[in-house]
Amino acid sequence: KRKLLEYLKEEYKEEPPKSWWHTKKPVYRTTWDFGNTQDDYRRDDYNVTIRKNKNEAAFLVAFLFLSFAWMFYPWDFKEVDSVSVFFMIVLFIIAILNALDRRPKVIIDSNGLWTHKWSVLIPWNLIVATYIKEEDAGEDKNYQLIVHFYDAWQDLFCEANFTLGGLEISNEALAYYIEYWKIKTQKVL
Secondary structure (H helix, E strand, C coil): HHHHHHHHHHHHCCCCCCCCCHHHHHCCEHHHHHCCCCCCCCCCCCCCCCCCCCHHHHHHHHHHHHHHHHHHHCCCCCCCHHHHHHHHHHHHHHHHHHHHCCCCCCCEEEEEECCCCCCEEEEEEHHEEEEEEEEEECCCCEEEEEEEEEEEECCCCCCCEEEEEEEEEHHHHHHHHHHHHHEEEECCC
């Protein structure tokens, strides 16, 4: 475990670009550093179920509806392209289904950490390290949760990734809750 932590520290070390034309490398920060902000995320129940952000999905549905209505703006239905209408209807249905999807995307509780992309829950006692990878993509930043854990079935250390974004809580709050349970479930020696 100690060797893995040393390797990860060296692997995720931030290096400045060598020249101005080099692209920025991703920045890896521990969830402790990422979630240790001045914001107060305390709550009565630290068992957190995180779903998609319904406001972003509702905005997309409204945008597609307005785009669909714009196609018919002159209200002259004689010159409507049926392929465009079919395409917009399919996009609109997909957006509505996405907006109505309230299934959990991340669950953080006393048992461990789970996301809908992973097949199983990762117990806290098997988690070695958690990082948030921050990639600067110009105007936006992309975030990814990286969990290094011990897989007892295969008897080896594994890595699991989950792309953050579009969730109903901030990335900082997510990191805070992960650290809360990592500390709370540690065995006192």
